[in-house]
Each structure stands twice: as structure tokens, then as C-alpha cells.
Amino acid sequence: MGVITDLPEHRLPSPPEPGLTPEQVVARAEAMVPRLVERQAETEQRTYYGEDVHEEFRKAGFYRILVPRRYGGYEFGIDTFMRVAIALTRGCPSTGWMFCLGAAHALPAATVFPREVQDEIFASGEFICPATVVPGGTAERTADGDWVVDGTWGYCSGSPYATHFMGHAMVTPEDGGEPEPMMFIAPRDQWTRLDDWGHALGLKGSGSHSIRITGGRVPDRYTIKTHMSQIDVREGSPGRALHGNPEYGGGQLSFMVMEDAVLAVGMAKGALDGYEDLMRTRTTPFPPIVVRSQDPDFQLRYGKAAGLIATAEAATMDAIRQWREACAQGPAAVTHEHELRLAAICAEVVSLCWRAVERYLFPTAGSSAVRRGERIERVWRDMSMFVTHAGVSTFLATIAKRDLARARFGVADHG
Incomplete structure (x- = not known):
């Protein structure tokens, strides 16, 4: 990330390892790959990675990669975060998925929320926050202007060790009209994780449990009156101004779909590793x-x-x-067309990775190599689950590509 500006009014806390470099944190993730491979079965059985693995990630600094330095984070930037996510996913798709979709949302939180909120949610220096894009539940105004939230949100990947939850609820505008999505952050003491994960085809250990909120209190300052994918940063963002770092002013839609790309690459690299082992040890x-x-x-x-x-x-x-680069150029460079062009790239990344596994690796590995619990069998299950995800099968596959053309040619959306 960029160089942080001097903030004399706020004494910057030091992260646990002030001298840690991006290269070192990536190397730590890559060194964990063999152990994550060995523990895939127990991770699936538990439905999330173990407490000791969580502690190892914490000590390695993974949960602070995207947290601003102002709050004791490392602020290494999305390139470091994505490389770590690829490495962990290469070792265990469930583990990489759970880590990525839990820790990634430090970046949008540090981008779109004001200082007052960030001072509170980043107080510990770590931020693990599953997020869902499908609105659900209800949110009702309180007399003092805050919100009472009720509902259940599924597929909250990263929830077992989460400090917060980022969701969406449909609310009616104050001036009337059709309900619109409202993004909110709920602290850990306002929600319950349900024991309802592990029965899907793949990603059984990804910690993608449902989260239930019953009468949860959410301060109004913890809400944004739009959907995460619709946030426009072309006029600047609270995070860019607060942290003096252009990456806290980047496109939220494009960042969100880049998570899909790195997870696909990590899974496919893991499958290729397994196939290489077969190439060296099996005969024709x-x-x-x-x-x-x-x-x-x-x-x-x-x-x-x-x-x-x-x-x-x-x-x-x-x-x-x-x-x-768009972040560095300034807010005006983060256009809707730019974000959709990056989404189109990510769609092709997922397609290439799936083709490699589905067409070349899985069918020719041999029946003994795709028995339950074998590495290639597990990656095939995980990727089969992955490509059914609405963000991939619906948004990236169709909506994003149509919207890219509309943005380029100035075509109004008549849908």
C-alpha cells in the first residue's frame, strides 16, 4: 500500500512485529501448505479450521494484513493479502476460503466507514468479518435513530472466529418508496453462529455457517444506505482521507470479485500439485x-x-x-466500467481454473486417485461447489459481462 500520512492527533500503535515484511508474511503462508494438506480431512469433519491453526494465522499476522497501521495493522495491501490467500487455498481449499472471506473485509470496512466507526471495530488490531451480499431479515429504526436487526443470513464464511458480521437488510426509505438494501456491521456480541454447515458437496470445512441475529442493536453509524457492490468511491472515501492511503479508496465491487479469482487459482494449483504427485508415483x-x-x-x-x-x-x-494503479491515480479513475472490466477478467480466471481441473486433471487422475478423501477428489468437490456460487454462476458469468458492455456504450439498464 501507499505511504501513510502523518497523523499527530492519533498515536499509531505498533503491530506485534513492527519489522515484518510482505515477503515474510507470504513465505509463512507458503510454508504452511504441507500441514494444511495433511489436515484437510479433520477440517472438513470439524467444518472449520482448528483453534491451533487460527492461532498460527494470528501469530503470523494474517488477520492484520489489511488492517490500517493506525490500528496496529500491517497495511501491506491487497497484493500481499491475495498471495497469502492463494497459498492457504492451495494447501486446503476450505481453509483458504474461510480465511479469505473472513479477513478480506477489513479493506471495505476501512474504506467506507468514518473514523468513529473504525476506531471501534479495529480496536483489537484484528478484524475477522464474514460478509453476505444477499439481503435478508429486517431492520427497524429505534427511537434514538439506531437499528434493531432480526434475521438469519446463510453462507457466512469465516464465522467461527469472527469478530464482526457484515450483512444487508432491506429497509424502506424515510421518504417512502420501495425497500432498498442497507449494509450493516454487527459486533460479535449481537449475533449467534448456527451449527448448520458441512452437508454441502464441497468446501465442507470453510466455516460457512449461518448467522442469526435476534433483536440485535446496530448503531446507525455502523450502516451504509446502499449495497456493498453499489458503493461509489469516485468522489473519495472516508478511508482514503483518514489513512492517507489510496488503497482505502478502491473499488469495492472489483475487490470483492478478485477474491473469487484468487480462490480459484489456489484450488487449481492444489489440484495440479496432487496430479504432479501422481505423475511421479503412478504408472500408465x-x-x-x-x-x-x-x-x-x-x-x-x-x-x-x-x-x-x-x-x-x-x-x-x-x-x-x-x-x-487505479487507486493510485485517484478516485476519479475508479469508474464503474473499470470495476466491471476487472470483474470480466476474474470471470475468465475462474473459467480457466475450472477447465484445468474438470477437463484435464480430475478425469485422468485415475479412479483410485478420486476416492473420497483423496486430494484431487476433494479439490474437484470444492470447485464444483465453488462454480455454483451465485457470485460466480450468476454475477460473473452473465450480469457483469452485460453490465460491462452497457457501461462502455452508455446503454441504460431497462431491466
Whole structure:
């Protein structure tokens, strides 16, 4: 991220390791990959990664990557965060998913909320906040202008160790009219995590439990009267002004879909790792009987998959670069068209990764390698679940691409 401005009115707390570098934190994540591979089965059984893994992530500084320095975070930027997410997902898709979708929302919180709110939600220096984009439940005004929230929100990935929850509720505008979405942050003491995860096809250990709020009190200052994907930062943002860092003024829609891209890349790289092990240890099923790495057909399949995944990773890294460059250019550069163009890149990244796994790796790994609990079998299940996610199958696959064309040609949305 950029250089933080001098803030004499607020004494900056030091993070636990003041000298920690982005390269070191990424290396820590990459070093964890073998252990995460070994613990995939227990993670699925538990439905979230273990307390000891959570503590290791905490000590490694992962939960502070996107937290502003003002609050004892490392403020390393989204490139470091995304590289860590890829590494963890490569080792265990469920673990990477749970970490990414829990810790990522420090960035939107530090971007769109005013200083008063940030002083409160970042008080501990760590921020784990699952977020859902589908509005649900109800929110009613109190006499003092705050909100009473009730409802249940599903697929709250990252909820087991969360400090907050970011959701949406439909509310009727004060001047009347149709209900509109309102984004809110609910502190941990205002909600309950339900024990309802682990029965889906894949991502069984992703901590994607439902969150229930019953009579929860949410201060009005913890709300934004729009949907997260509709936040416009072209006139600046509270975070850019508060932290003196352009990355706290970036596009929220594009940041959100880049999470999909890095998770897809991490999963596909894990599948390729598993396939490489088979290439080195298994033989061909038909004569000539040789180690698979010596067989032209297996060489071709590996090479095709590796090329698709490498292309997807390169596209992801360039999308991150474009996002950061737009931030650096200034608020006016973060246009709706720019965000949708990055979303289009992310859609193709997911497609490339899925093609590598579904077309080349899973079908040719061999029946013994896709038995329940085998690494490639698990990645196939996880990615099969992933591509049904509404953010991928609906938004990235269709809506984002149509909206990109509309934005480019100035076509009004008549839907």
C-alpha cells in the first residue's frame, strides 16, 4: 500500500512485529501448505479450521494484513493479502476460503466507514468479518435513530472466529418508496453462529455457517444506505482521507470479485500439485507401462492444465495491479466500467481454473486417485461447489459481462 500520512492527533500503535515484511508474511503462508494438506480431512469433519491453526494465522499476522497501521495493522495491501490467500487455498481449499472471506473485509470496512466507526471495530488490531451480499431479515429504526436487526443470513464464511458480521437488510426509505438494501456491521456480541454447515458437496470445512441475529442493536453509524457492490468511491472515501492511503479508496465491487479469482487459482494449483504427485508415483494403465511423467499423453494433460492455471494466475496478478494503479491515480479513475472490466477478467480466471481441473486433471487422475478423501477428489468437490456460487454462476458469468458492455456504450439498464 501507499505511504501513510502523518497523523499527530492519533498515536499509531505498533503491530506485534513492527519489522515484518510482505515477503515474510507470504513465505509463512507458503510454508504452511504441507500441514494444511495433511489436515484437510479433520477440517472438513470439524467444518472449520482448528483453534491451533487460527492461532498460527494470528501469530503470523494474517488477520492484520489489511488492517490500517493506525490500528496496529500491517497495511501491506491487497497484493500481499491475495498471495497469502492463494497459498492457504492451495494447501486446503476450505481453509483458504474461510480465511479469505473472513479477513478480506477489513479493506471495505476501512474504506467506507468514518473514523468513529473504525476506531471501534479495529480496536483489537484484528478484524475477522464474514460478509453476505444477499439481503435478508429486517431492520427497524429505534427511537434514538439506531437499528434493531432480526434475521438469519446463510453462507457466512469465516464465522467461527469472527469478530464482526457484515450483512444487508432491506429497509424502506424515510421518504417512502420501495425497500432498498442497507449494509450493516454487527459486533460479535449481537449475533449467534448456527451449527448448520458441512452437508454441502464441497468446501465442507470453510466455516460457512449461518448467522442469526435476534433483536440485535446496530448503531446507525455502523450502516451504509446502499449495497456493498453499489458503493461509489469516485468522489473519495472516508478511508482514503483518514489513512492517507489510496488503497482505502478502491473499488469495492472489483475487490470483492478478485477474491473469487484468487480462490480459484489456489484450488487449481492444489489440484495440479496432487496430479504432479501422481505423475511421479503412478504408472500408465496400459502398455507400455511407464511412470506417468514419461508418458506423452500424461505429459500433454499436465502441460495443458499447468498452462491454463499459470495463465489464470498471471491474469489475477495483473487484475490486482490494475486495481492498485487505479487507486493510485485517484478516485476519479475508479469508474464503474473499470470495476466491471476487472470483474470480466476474474470471470475468465475462474473459467480457466475450472477447465484445468474438470477437463484435464480430475478425469485422468485415475479412479483410485478420486476416492473420497483423496486430494484431487476433494479439490474437484470444492470447485464444483465453488462454480455454483451465485457470485460466480450468476454475477460473473452473465450480469457483469452485460453490465460491462452497457457501461462502455452508455446503454441504460431497462431491466
